[in-house]
Amino acid sequence: MAVLEITDVKKTYRSPTGERQTIIDIPKFAMEEKAHVALEGRSGSGKTTFLNLIAGILKADTGQLLVEGTDIQSLSEPSRDLFRAKTIGYVHQTFNLLQGYTALENVELGMMFGRGLDKEYAVDLLGRVGLGDRIHYYPGQLSVGQQQRVAVARAMANHPKLVLADEPTGNLDPHHTHEALSLIRGICREQGTALLLVSHDDEVLQEFENRQSLADINLAGQEASTA
Ligand SMILES: Nc1ncnc2c1ncn2[C@@H]1O[C@H](COP(=O)(O)OP(=O)(O)O)[C@@H](O)[C@H]1O
Ligand SMILES: [Mg+2]
Numbered sequence: 317m318a319v320l321e322i323t324d325v326k327k328t329y330r331s332p333t334g335e336r337q338t339i340i341d342i343p344k345f346a347m348e349e350k351a352h353v354a355l356e357g358r359s360g361s362g363k364t365t366f367l368n369l370i371a372g373i374l375k376a377d378t379g380q381l382l383v384e385g386t387d388i389q390s391l392s393e394p395s396r397d398l399f400r401a402k403t404i405g406y407v408h409q410t411f412n413l414l415q416g417y418t419a420l421e422n423v424e425l426g427m428m429f430g431r432g433l434d435k436e437y438a439v440d441l442l443g444r445v446g447l448g449d450r451i452h453y454y455p456g457q458l459s460v461g462q463q464q465r466v467a468v469a470r471a472m473a474n475h476p477k478l479v480l481a482d483e484p485t486g487n488l489d490p491h492h493t494h495e496a497l498s499l500i501r502g503i504c505r506e507q508g509t510a511l512l513l514v515s516h517d518d519e520v521l522q523e524f525e526n527r528q529s530l531a532d533i534n535l536a537g538q539e540a541s542t543a
Contacts, residue, residue, distance in 0.1 A: 317385065319478050319510040320347040320370065325379030327365055339365050341536035342379075349477070352501060352511045354521050357530030363514035366530065367480045370512070371404050372396045384477050401430035405471030405479040405509070407500065409486045411463050413455040419466045420451040423473050430474035441469040445499060461492045468500055472507060479504055481513040485520055497523050
């Protein structure tokens, strides 16, 4: 079964001057279970918008987004939040860790909104991303690379079927970029999780055999590039 199946999805934004701009117009896009796909697109081309539509964080104007066969856009808000927490892991460029909580608590909170607390697994995940000795550190006490590892552990907290990674290495230096990608890909492979990563960075894209360009699947690509 496809983990992701997108048909005729459109998303427009209203510009500050009131005109509607079409950012996403994707007739077809699909991903097989366990696939790793890198989607290339320059800054402003709609990458984050696309991932937020898949996660059901943003509402599409039209079209269907099936995640594991469920039309995420058609769910009520509470069911959508729960479905997202259980099915999708999200690694943001800026990590979005809760600053007032330790690494372990950040992972545990992710579980509490999803499949339920499993403290042992939370500790295990942090060990697997190399932070076994940092589980009680707050994000502010961790290096950027370590914070990114916490974000990866949190994304895996509910055994997701699909991980969305939004320029996950955008804030790392080149050495840590390769390391972080290996980590994300390794842990997804281990868990049989599909990975959709978006980036504008050639170094990152080169690491994937399955690379696609957002401009190739998005009919709004040309329009957005002049915006
Ligand atoms: N809430 C919003 N209202 C209006 N325009 C937006 C909004 N969010 C994003 N945009 C515009 O949509 C385009 C795509 O943004 P985004 O998806 O963040 O691109 P990327 O992640 O590829 O850099 C940009 O031109 C941006 O200005
Ligand atoms: Mg973005």
